[in-house]
Amino acid sequence: MAALTRNKKNRTNSQTPPLNKRTKSSPMKKAAKSQKPPLKKQRRCIPEEKPVIATDEEEEEEIEQSLQGDEGSESGSDFFSDGDGEDVNDDGDADDLLDGSDDEEGTLDSDSDESDIEIKSRAIDKKRKKEEQDAKDEFTMNIKEQPDEFQLPTKKELEAEALGAPDLPNLQIRIREIVRVLSNFKDLRPDGAKRTDYVDQLKADLCSYYGYNEFLIGTLIEMFSVVELMELIEAFEKKRPTSIRTNTLKTRRRDLADVLLNRGVNLDPLSKWSKVGLIVYDSQVPIGATPEYLAGFYMLQSASSFLPVMALAPQEKERVVDMAAAPGGKTTYVAALMKNTGIIYANEMKVPRLKSLCANLHRMGVTNTIVCNYDGRELSKVLGQNSVDRVLLDAPCSGTGVISKDESVKTSKSADDINKFAHLQKQLILSAIDLVDANSKTGGYIVYSTCSIMIPENEAVIDYALKKRDVKVVPCGLDFGQPGFSSFREQRFHPSVEKTRRFYPHVHNMDGFFVAKLKKMSNAMQPTETDKPAETMRQAQVSSSDDDEEAEAIEELKKPSVANGQPKRESNTKEYKKRQKFPRSKETHKGKRNTSIKSESGSGTVEEPRKQKKKRSQWKNEIAQAREEKRNAMRENAKERPKHRK
Amino acid sequence: MRPLDETETTVVFEKLFKFVGNNLKKIVENPSDEGPESTPGSYCFRLQKNRVYYVSDALVKRATNISRKNLVSLGTCIGKYTHAGSFHLTIMSLNILAANAKHKVWLKPTSEMSFLYGNHVLKGGLGRITDSIVPGDGVVVFSMSDVPLGFGIAAKSTQDCRKLDPNGIVVLHQADIGEYLRDEDEL
Numbered sequence: 001m002a003a004l005t006r007n008k009k010n011r012t013n014s015q016t017p018p019l020n021k022r023t024k025s026s027p028m029k030k031a032a033k034s035q036k037p038p039l040k041k042q043r044r045c046i047p048e049e050k051p052v053i054a055t056d057e058e059e060e061e062e063i064e065q066s067l068q069g070d071e072g073s074e075s076g077s078d079f080f081s082d083g084d085g086e087d088v089n090d091d092g093d094a095d096d097l098l099d100g101s102d103d104e105e106g107t108l109d110s111d112s113d114e115s116d117i118e119i120k121s122r123a124i125d126k127k128r129k130k131e132e133q134d135a136k137d138e139f140t141m142n143i144k145e146q147p148d149e150f151q152l153p154t155k156k157e158l159e160a161e162a163l164g165a166p167d168l169p170n171l172q173i174r175i176r177e178i179v180r181v182l183s184n185f186k187d188l189r190p191d192g193a194k195r196t197d198y199v200d201q202l203k204a205d206l207c208s209y210y211g212y213n214e215f216l217i218g219t220l221i222e223m224f225s226v227v228e229l230m231e232l233i234e235a236f237e238k239k240r241p242t243s244i245r246t247n248t249l250k251t252r253r254r255d256l257a258d259v260l261l262n263r264g265v266n267l268d269p270l271s272k273w274s275k276v277g278l279i280v281y282d283s284q285v286p287i288g289a290t291p292e293y294l295a296g297f298y299m300l301q302s303a304s305s306f307l308p309v310m311a312l313a314p315q316e317k318e319r320v321v322d323m324a325a326a327p328g329g330k331t332t333y334v335a336a337l338m339k340n341t342g343i344i345y346a347n348e349m350k351v352p353r354l355k356s357l358c359a360n361l362h363r364m365g366v367t368n369t370i371v372c373n374y375d376g377r378e379l380s381k382v383l384g385q386n387s388v389d390r391v392l393l394d395a396p397c398s399g400t401g402v403i404s405k406d407e408s409v410k411t412s413k414s415a416d417d418i419n420k421f422a423h424l425q426k427q428l429i430l431s432a433i434d435l436v437d438a439n440s441k442t443g444g445y446i447v448y449s450t451c452s453i454m455i456p457e458n459e460a461v462i463d464y465a466l467k468k469r470d471v472k473v474v475p476c477g478l479d480f481g482q483p484g485f486s487s488f489r490e491q492r493f494h495p496s497v498e499k500t501r502r503f504y505p506h507v508h509n510m511d512g513f514f515v516a517k518l519k520k521m522s523n524a525m526q527p528t529e530t531d532k533p534a535e536t537m538r539q540a541q542v543s544s545s546d547d548d549e550e551a552e553a554i555e556e557l558k559k560p561s562v563a564n565g566q567p568k569r570e571s572n573t574k575e576y577k578k579r580q581k582f583p584r585s586k587e588t589h590k591g592k593r594n595t596s597i598k599s600e601s602g603s604g605t606v607e608e609p610r611k612q613k614k615k616r617s618q619w620k621n622e623i624a625q626a627r628e629e630k631r632n633a634m635r636e637n638a639k640e641r642p643k644h645r646k
Numbered sequence: 647m648r649p650l651d652e653t654e655t656t657v658v659f660e661k662l663f664k665f666v667g668n669n670l671k672k673i674v675e676n677p678s679d680e681g682p683e684s685t686p687g688s689y690c691f692r693l694q695k696n697r698v699y700y701v702s703d704a705l706v707k708r709a710t711n712i713s714r715k716n717l718v719s720l721g722t723c724i725g726k727y728t729h730a731g732s733f734h735l736t737i738m739s740l741n742i743l744a745a746n747a748k749h750k751v752w753l754k755p756t757s758e759m760s761f762l763y764g765n766h767v768l769k770g771g772l773g774r775i776t777d778s779i780v781p782g783d784g785v786v787v788f789s790m791s792d793v794p795l796g797f798g799i800a801a802k803s804t805q806d807c808r809k810l811d812p813n814g815i816v817v818l819h820q821a822d823i824g825e826y827l828r829d830e831d832e833l
Contacts, residue, residue, distance in 0.1 A: 370717070383712075
């Protein structure tokens with residue numbers, strides 16, 4: 001209910017006249033109201049009254065002259081109130097006016113003509129000047145009062161607000177004011193005001209006006225500047241346009257567009273970056289029920305879902321895995337790009353979603369697909385490691401990028417949810433990497449995508465993958481789109497994370513999305529130490545075992561800071577654990593070391609072949625020795641790090 | 647997943663024969679481009695959970711390491727067995743049937759939607775019809791723009807159709823593409 005009224009008010013707000021006229025703060029409101037009707041009438045009546053004014057002025061003059069009242073300053077406003085009065089009392093004044101005009105005509109021929117006319121013209125000029133003056137004064141009064149009047153509401157006012165229902169227009173005004181002040185805080189701040197106060201008040205107002213919970217607004221404020229934040233939130237309120245994708249297995253885009261236009265659908269090609277997309281503005285028939293849809297000529301798919309498949313770029317006769325395939329939009333796109341050759345494994349964990357996946361595959365005429373129902377983390381066991389050419393992982397996520405489709409995300413997501421998703425996504429991406437064969441002739445790529453804009457689910461997961469496996473971030477091939485964050489607040493990611501791409505609704509008019517393309521360099525289980533800056537390299541060695549523990553510990557710990565992977569704190573608190581481990585690992589035999597490795601790497605690797613176990617234990621030995629030496633060096637470098645980070 | 651045995655194979659082939667006639671040979675021996683090898687493999691039929699799938703053998707090989715519980719679908723599903731043992735073709739086989747159909751019927755645009763709702767084809771909605779249709783034959787239904795809409799069983803022969811009144815049933819409805827929306831759960 002509240003959402004409905006808010007939307008209505010949103011619309012009405014957008015239709016009301018621009019800011020200057022509306023924002024008169026409370027003490028001025030009453031006075032403004034009294035001025036409003038005549039103001040409006042002034043603006044509307046001017047074109048109507050102009051031809052009338054000329055004659056009215058003459059008549060007014062006659063009346064004024066006869067009355068001999070020099071109502072100088074009030075003439076501007078009284079002119080119209082008198083005009084209003086005149087309209088009412090037409091009959092009474094008409095005679096006077098007519099008499100007046102008769103008098104004029106009577107004296108036209110006399111010698112005092114010119115002086116009369118001159119007097120009249122001067123009076124007209126005076127009046128016009130007075131009107132202009134008054135108009136200017138009104139404007140200056142408005143402008144002057146705006147910055148002086150706005151201040152943050154006091155505690156009493158806040159309490160009073162909290163008691164009653166939220167006053168939406170007032171909230172909106174306050175939000176705009178705060179945004180205006182914050183956007184140029186140096187110049188526009190009133191004395192003694194702190195930025196945090198304004199930001200906190202803005203958070204509270206946004207929560208109540210748009211219906212977000214505090215966690216989400218807090219993270220969004222951290223990620224965007226205030227002006228961009230407003231654009232983003234406004235974009236989330238509206239729906240993105242419906243788009244469809246032509247099924248190239250059955251038809252071409254031009255032919256499909258012709259047929260749909262005949263049915264009465266209003267459409268356009270999607271963008272220059274897609275040759276199969278069409279955007280639907282409106283249609284007379286339901287777009288999801290035309291015979292063409294049922295015959296599999298197109299698929300209803302949002303524009304952002306085209307992106308991971310375009311980044312994946314599957315070739316013919318390849319083996320591709322789609323780890324979270326339902327409802328099948330991306331899988332069918334992959335099959336269309338591969339022209340029904342090769343093999344696609346479409347995996348989906350949730351049974352209720354399998355039916356729509358199968359139905360879509362059959363409807364679109366895809367024949368090269370095997371549909372299975374596994375947990376994505378088990379897939380590397382089932383299909384064998386290093387067995388496929390490409391993997392597409394459209395991971396389950398919090399859905400913060402598609403708030404325009406699902407408003408419940410605004411209130412239902414908390415820090416815990418984000419962490420759980422991040423944990424799951426990290427496990428899934430490792431499984432995906434294990435599936436791919438690095439030595440494949442044409443492939444060796446993994447595309448990871450989410451429909452979320454949260455950093456722990458996006459850049460942090462990619463960074464984790466970079467540390468745990470021998471992979472490299474490569475450009476996705478999507479030039480439009482903002483690069484991913486390589487550093488955020490206190491977190492630092494690998495610099496190649498900038499090659500990932502982020503998409504926002506307020507910039508690209510698509511759902512919020514994140515796409516990353518990884519290339520697997522070799523089938524080894526450890527990351528190689530190439531082309532990484534010195535400090536992050538040491539960190540990788542130091543924290544590679546930490547991440548194993550971290551993955552297990554995430555489930556126990558409830559603090560969000562741990563999952564966000566703040567490297568400094570981790571390395572400090574876990575150094576103690578490391579010291580306990582290494583004396584153990586040196587002393588124990590290989591057998592024990594194998595078990596210890598197994599217990600450490602709980603989530604990522606399962607059933608490693610024995611050869612890799614031996615290599616890994618040797619590797620760990622070397623690392624352990626190097627670590628002790630480097631730990632000392634790190635302590636020295638810890639002081640230098642803040643300078644190097646930039 | 648297992649290959650079909652004798653009785654099952656005969657039942658399936660009989661049903662298919664009604665629709666495609668001698669083109670059955672084409673279906674069985676279709677070269678497939680799936681699989682990483684460059685030489686084309688061939689297609690075969692497999693049974694999984696009472697459903698018959700038409701898959702290329704390259705796909706079959708790869709699917710063997712997926713356990714029975716977790717395998718949901720392979721290639722194209724063409725139909726399913728009922729409890730009694732008879733075999734019904736489902737709408738998902740339309741692509742194969744339409745490519746090889748012997749008996750075809752084209753619908754006028756006005757009666758397309760009626761057929762898609764599950765109604766039988768009436769004489770008044772008939773645009774074109776192939777010759778030599780015998781009652782009881784499988785017929786594939788197309789729209790005037792050659793888009794396959796579904797299939798059914800012929801109720802009258804071609805010549806009898808000409809004598810029929812406009813409300814007479816020509817093709818008994820068996821499956822149509824509207825089922826993707828109406829009966830998603832049944833598929």
